[in-house]
Amino acid sequence: MLGKGPLELMVSAVRQLAPRVRAFELRNLQGGELPAVEPGSHLRIPVRLPGGKLVERHYSIASNPARRDIYEIAVLRKKQGSGGSRAVHESYGIGTRLRVNPPANHFSLHDDERPALLIAGGIGITPIKAMARALANRGAEFRLHYAGRSRAEIAFRDRLERQLGDRLQVHSSAEGERLDIHATLAMAPRNALIYACGPQRLIGAVQQAARELGIARNRIRLEFFS
Numbered sequence: 001m002l003g004k005g006p007l008e009l010m011v012s013a014v015r016q017l018a019p020r021v022r023a024f025e026l027r028n029l030q031g032g033e034l035p036a037v038e039p040g041s042h043l044r045i046p047v048r049l050p051g052g053k054l055v056e057r058h059y060s061i062a063s064n065p066a067r068r069d070i071y072e073i074a075v076l077r078k079k080q081g082s083g084g085s086r087a088v089h090e091s092y093g094i095g096t097r098l099r100v101n102p103p104a105n106h107f108s109l110h111d112d113e114r115p116a117l118l119i120a121g122g123i124g125i126t127p128i129k130a131m132a133r134a135l136a137n138r139g140a141e142f143r144l145h146y147a148g149r150s151r152a153e154i155a156f157r158d159r160l161e162r163q164l165g166d167r168l169q170v171h172s173s174a175e176g177e178r179l180d181i182h183a184t185l186a187m188a189p190r191n192a193l194i195y196a197c198g199p200q201r202l203i204g205a206v207q208q209a210a211r212e213l214g215i216a217r218n219r220i221r222l223e224f225f226s
């Protein structure tokens, strides 16, 4: 059993979503319902680094937030760095048991009638996917722009296409489908809330376009996977 939190989870399924992205389905080891999650929430997951040190890494809950039977996280295997994501890929399998704290949220979704523009870059799709699902569940108006390197590397693409239809636009740079952030923000409804999660370059481009377009800061919510 890894970790110290009060919530005992077990990995109940593992799926390879893209060459470097693996999803882990987590269930309550005691049976019964998991704590409710807000869209945008994450778990702090215990990970043993290659040198033996036990650390935590944050992983957003990508599954439908209305579900109380499972949480699904998706982990990008980083080539560089301390090896936390590599350790998750290599040591987590069906039956792995974890003790974690209940989900926390620093990237909350508005709960009123205003429309939303969702922008995800690469693995930044994880909290955005949960947000899209919550907005769809409540019949809200939204669009999701999802940018990635190539179609094969765009995790959850098939599922999102099925669930969201023409509310989803995928931009694969290998296929020349560049996401024009300035134009996307310019076309958003004037009262839309704008959410973005992805690499620093994408976040910076959203901030810059918002400044240029005079979009109020309180209409923009960002999460960066530091």
Ligand SMILES: Cc1cc2nc3c(=O)[nH]c(=O)nc-3n(C[C@H](O)[C@H](O)[C@H](O)COP(=O)(O)OP(=O)(O)OC[C@H]3O[C@@H](n4cnc5c(N)ncnc54)[C@H](O)[C@@H]3O)c2cc1C
Pocket (backbone or CB within 6 Å): 042, 053, 055, 057, 058, 059, 060, 061, 073, 074, 075, 076, 077, 078, 080, 081, 082, 083, 084, 085, 086, 123, 126, 127, 223, 224, 225, 226
């Ligand atoms: C809110 C949030 C949600 C996230 N969601 C996702 C997600 O859904 N999917 C995903 O793939 N990634 C997600 N991340 C990123 C993830 O938490 C890891 O940063 C990522 O997997 C890389 O970890 P790493 O150990 O491989 O890389 P590293 O870059 O080595 O480490 C990542 C972080 O751990 C810190 N760190 C490095 N070494 C140590 C150490 N010895 N002790 C303590 N801290 C150390 C670093 O400062 C860095 O912030 C999220 C991050 C945040 C903050």
